[in-house]
Amino acid sequence: MPPVKLDHCVIxxxxxxxxNAFYAQVLGAELVARPVGFAYRFGGKQLNVHGPGVQPAEVxxxxxxxxxxxxxxxxxxxxxxxxxxxxxxxxxVERGPMQRFGAKGEGTSVYFRDPDGSLMEFxxxxxPVIPAAPR
Numbered sequence: 001m002p003p004v005k006l007d008h009c010v011i012x013x014x015x016x017x018x019x020n021a022f023y024a025q026v027l028g029a030e031l032v033a034r035p036v037g038f039a040y041r042f043g044g045k046q047l048n049v050h051g052p053g054v055q056p057a058e059v060x061x062x063x064x065x066x067x068x069x070x071x072x073x074x075x076x077x078x079x080x081x082x083x084x085x086x087x088x089x090x091x092x093v094e095r096g097p098m099q100r101f102g103a104k105g106e107g108t109s110v111y112f113r114d115p116d117g118s119l120m121e122f123x124x125x126x127x128p129v130i131p132a133a134p135r
Contacts, residue, residue, distance in 0.1 A: 008046040067117035075122040
């Protein structure tokens with residue numbers, strides 16, 4: 001069997017303008033216009049987006065709904081820079097920083113929400129260990 005790689009996944013948004021601004025400004029997505037709606041591209045990976053005016057794929061047993069996604073994005077610098085970036089964008093950190101396990105092993109993560117309430121995560125492998133608090 002040849003190696004398999006993730007090509008895309010699907011999220012659903014309730015408001016194109018609000019979500020496009022969030023995914024472009026906070027996550028650095030390239031907005032790809034489609035006949036109806038958009039897709040969000042991150043290098044060679046893509047989020048296909050269902051939203052107002054887009055009919056869900058007929059093959060899905062249950063359609064994706066706004067706010068029920070959970071996505072993790074790799075942050076290339078130490079997690080402190082991600083926290084500062086989120087603060088500058090007016091996005092509250094919901095949890096973290098905390099040690100987590102991602103596709104590349106141990107990393108440090110922070111969690112936040114997109115405009116529809118879907119859980120977003122930045123994971124950094126730059127400095128994976130969070131120093132223990134003094135006792």
